[in-house]
Amino acid sequence: MINKDQSPILKEKRARGGTYRKANIALGLSALGLFAAYPFQGTTWGGLLTSGCSAALVGGLADWFAVNALFRRPLGVPAGKVFRTEIIPRNRERIFQALRSMVENELLSHEVLKTKVETYDFSAPATAIWNTLDRDSFQSILTQCLQQIQENLDDSIKELHKESLALLKQKSIREEHFIPLAEKAFRNILESQEGKRAVTILLDNLSYWVQETEIHLWLTHWLEKSIDRYISKNPSRKIFGLFLPDPSKLAHSLQKQVADYLLEDQTHAEVLEWLKLQVKEDTWVISGVYPKLIESLTTGLMQKLHTPESALSLSEQLLQSLDEGVLSLNENPEKRHRFNRYVQGLVVPFLDNKHEKIGEIVYEGLENYSNEMLVELIESKAGDDLQMIRINGSVVGGLAGMVIYLVSQFLV
Structure with missing residues (x-):
């Protein structure tokens, strides 16, 4: 309920009163004139007055009653x-x-x-607000x-991590949902161009790695050891060792063969098929890698999100993007049109669903006024005009009375 003592309507009503006093003066003058002229009503001027x-007195009193009857009980007369x-x-x-219907259906109708x-x-x-904004x-x-x-994301990520690991520990979830889904995902990855x-790329890198000097030295040393061990077990095999190529050359030849093998298309196809088979048969790979993957992603994401610099950097990027967007909005009519269409797409559905709220807001606002405050509201806005009705009643009544008297005297 509105506080009566602080109401601007009541203050306005108190500040008003000139017209009300004039109406009372007009009514008082009519009564005084009647009492003064009544003893001389036998004369022409006395009768006229x-x-x-x-x-004038009858008209003023009638209009006083009518105006007051709008708001209260004049003379205590009940309705x-x-x-x-x-x-x-x-x-x-x-x-x-x-008033609710007028505002909702006429002044602020859905169509308007x-x-x-x-x-x-x-x-x-939007541009004007942005330009005046303190950056x-x-x-x-x-x-x-x-x-x-x-x-908030930190807490949510921790909770999601716990829930995902708990779900994975459930045998039915793991075997009926996760493993088939993971198998399908890995298979789709392996079958895709990527x-x-x-x-x-992996096999190409392996091919280059196989031909590295370190691999050549290691392979040469391994071949030398292997040949020595083979000969040491049977002295008669020493003559066989004379016909073997130099371990260094043999290592180089093996390196080249392995490197060429890794580069063959057939090898790529075989590796792909082997990976698909491993994904299908070795489910432990999927269920074992997943917790470690989740742990790694969760830790990395939380570390990245927990730095104050990331929030500051992101806010700077957002601010820069908004500046560029507003600038392009001013310079590009097409973007301005798309922006307007976007906002309209948000506002129009809201208007369609919530238009009746306008009437509810108007009604709820009016409900805050008591009967007394409602009377004060109307009197503060139209009180002067209503009091003019009383003045007009006295003036018009007085003129009408004089005209009637003159006509009656003329007819007589």
Whole structure:
């Protein structure tokens, strides 16, 4: 309920009163003139003034009763079939419903608002607001929001990590859902162009690695050891060793053969098939790698999100993107049109679903006014005009009374 003592309506009503006093003065002058002229009503001027003042008094009193009957009970007369008093308080609900209907269905009708939204250039006020925005304050607020989001994400990621590992430990979930899904995902990767390219790159790197000097030295040393061990077990085999090529040359030949083998298309196809078979048969690879993968991703993501620099950097990037977006909005009519269409796409459905809320808001606002406050509201806005009715009643009544007296004297 609105505080009566602090109401601007009541203050306005208190500041008003000139017209009300004039209406009372007009009524008082009519009564005084009647009492003064009544003893001389036998004379022409006395009769004229008596008739005019009596009609002015009747007109003023009738209009005083009518104006006051709008808001209260004049002379304590209750509302009935003959006298209608307290018209506005008694029709409070009807007045509120009429105002609600007028605002909702006429002044701010769905069609009017929708047309306004569909023709309004939202980019202009949006650009003006952005240009007057304090960048430092906005960035500080944006950074704080992002840091808060980081903290919330931290808790959410930890919870998600625990839940995912707990689900994976359930045999039915692992065997019926996760492993088939993981198998399908790995198989799709291996069958895709990206998967085949990854295997090709891996084998190419292995081919280069096999031909490295370190591998050559290690392989030469291994061949020398192997030949010596073979000969040492049977002295008669020493003559066989004379026909063997130099271990260094033999190592180089083996390196080249292995490198060429790794580069063959057939080898790529065989490796792909082997990987597909491993994914299908060795489910432990999937179920074993997954927890480690989740642990690694979770740790890395939390470390990345927990740095204050990341929030500051992201806020700077967002601010720069917004600046560039607003600049392009001013310079590009097509982007401005798309922006308007986007905002309209948000506002119009909201308007379609919530238009009746306008009437509810109006009605709820009016409901805050008591009967007394409602009377004060109307009197503060139309009180002077209503008091002019009383003045007009006295003036017009007095003139009418004089005209009637003159006509009656002329007819006689």
